[in-house]
Amino acid sequence: MEKLQQNMNPIPVRTWKWLGVNDTVLEADIPAIAGYSKQPVTEGSEKGVTITDIRLHRETVQFMEKKMDSGVSEAMRDFVKKNQNSGYFIEIEEGKKIGTPIILQYDLDEENPTLVDDHFILAHENSEVTIIINYTSSCTKNGFHSGVTKVLAQRGAVVHLIKVQMMADQDTHVDAISAIIDESGQIDFTLVELGALQTITSCKTKLVGKNSTGTIHSLYFGDQNRKIDMNYVQTHQGRESLSSIEARGVLLDHSQKVFKGTLDFIKGSSGSKGKEEEYTVLLSPTVRNRSIPLMLCGEDAVEGQHAVSTGKMDENKLFYLMSRGLSDVEAKKLIIEAEFQPILNKIPVTELRDTISTYLRRRLNHV
Structure with a gap:
């Protein structure tokens, strides 16, 4: 296995080191x-x-x-x-x-x-x-x-x-x-x-x-x-x-x-x-x-x-959806999907959009 020691993804202009944003370290061995x-x-x-x-x-x-x-x-x-x-x-x-x-x-x-x-x-x-x-x-x-x-x-x-x-x-x-x-x-x-x-x-x-x-x-x-x-x-x-x-x-x-x-x-x-x-x-x-x-x-x-x-998450949106019969988890999932939708709509392949949506819904099961 190979290990690259140097830091990666440097910001164009460095800032305070203690912020931890100047660069990052690859943690996995190659x-x-x-x-x-x-x-x-x-x-x-x-x-x-x-x-x-x-x-x-x-x-x-x-x-x-x-x-x-x-x-x-x-x-x-x-x-x-x-x-x-x-x-x-x-x-x-x-x-x-x-x-x-x-x-x-x-x-x-x-x-x-x-x-x-x-x-x-x-x-x-x-x-x-x-x-x-x-x-x-x-x-x-x-x-x-x-x-x-x-x-x-x-x-x-x-x-x-x-x-x-x-x-x-x-x-x-x-x-x-x-x-x-x-x-x-x-x-x-x-x-x-x-x-x-x-x-x-x-x-x-x-x-x-x-x-x-x-x-x-x-x-x-x-x-x-x-x-x-x-x-x-x-x-x-x-x-x-x-x-x-x-x-x-x-x-x-x-x-x-x-x-x-x-x-x-x-x-x-x-x-x-x-x-x-x-x-x-x-x-x-x-x-x-x-x-x-x-x-x-x-x-x-x-x-x-x-x-x-x-x-x-916007508490007013959450309350509105839950007042319409959705559970807490279902309401949160719906709000997140709505936030993501404008970017997902830029993908022109329906099958891929559906796959991403399914993947996200599965990952959001414990929100």
């Missing part, structure tokens, strides 16, 4: 990485899409990713490159609008308990695509996932990337996304983090082109002794670029969560606008919730907004 024998691509044969093994495009990928800040740490980024056992180069032809979502389904089991995936998504000018990557686990032993996904949206391209994580209670999930958006391009991220014992994720977007747009919609759920560390960064480089970060979550039992959301307006990004908001429902007095909304500004003519809301 197991020996064997091959991943399953075929994850379940959908994606539409004309205009090319899906090939990323190892066939190493030189092309290395050239394009030089400007990308990928990985939750340099050590983990290098680990993924060295130990990758699955990964695809997904290319969308210029001007192609792909109507059917491309779906990658990864499931860890007894024969495949480890996954190290490396993906690169290249959307050529004025193309559009939706890509879903779903991570699940049926392992009875400790499953381990670490991955990097890089996205390049060229001029006028639109990419919808959806990542869903519903791994087993004892598993470890480390995932990083890096993206570059050219002029008038758009990337929408929908990130759903529901399982694993420890989750460490980052999503870093560079809006380099004029009128580029980047959005992050995040959903998380912590119970038992889960630890969640999320680090989202939207860097405005192009003029009149737009960004938003929206995160919603629920914490109960002894779970812990750190949310770091950064809007970075660098010099030259005049006319840009960004906003971020996070809403967390606390269902236990023993949870630990930390949120760091960060705004960095090197340009005068920009507009940024941030807001964080943390609190218990």
Whole structure:
């Protein structure tokens, strides 16, 4: 087994060490990485899409990713490159609008308990695509996932990337996304983090082109002794670029969560606008919730907004539903599902939305 000692997922600007938010430590040992024998691509044969093994495009990928800040740490980024056992180069032809979502389904089991995936998504000018990557686990032993996904949206391209994580209670999930958006391009991220014992994720977007747009919609759920560390960064480089970060979550039992959301307006990004908001429902007095909304500004003519809301469940809503005959548990489950629904509705596959809802309802049985 391998142990990476250095800290991961650093916040862009460090703050007081005693807050415990500057970075995080991977608590699990990294197991020996064997091959991943399953075929994850379940959908994606539409004309205009090319899906090939990323190892066939190493030189092309290395050239394009030089400007990308990928990985939750340099050590983990290098680990993924060295130990990758699955990964695809997904290319969308210029001007192609792909109507059917491309779906990658990864499931860890007894024969495949480890996954190290490396993906690169290249959307050529004025193309559009939706890509879903779903991570699940049926392992009875400790499953381990670490991955990097890089996205390049060229001029006028639109990419919808959806990542869903519903791994087993004892598993470890480390995932990083890096993206570059050219002029008038758009990337929408929908990130759903529901399982694993420890989750460490980052999503870093560079809006380099004029009128580029980047959005992050995040959903998380912590119970038992889960630890969640999320680090989202939207860097405005192009003029009149737009960004938003929206995160919603629920914490109960002894779970812990750190949310770091950064809007970075660098010099030259005049006319840009960004906003971020996070809403967390606390269902236990023993949870630990930390949120760091960060705004960095090197340009005068920009507009940024941030807001964080943390609190218990709305007692008025709870009383209203219980007065209509629902039990305490049923009423709480309904309120939480309603809070999550705006983000879940961004997933275009009904079967996956239903699976997530069922998974959540099962996990909420003891609220």
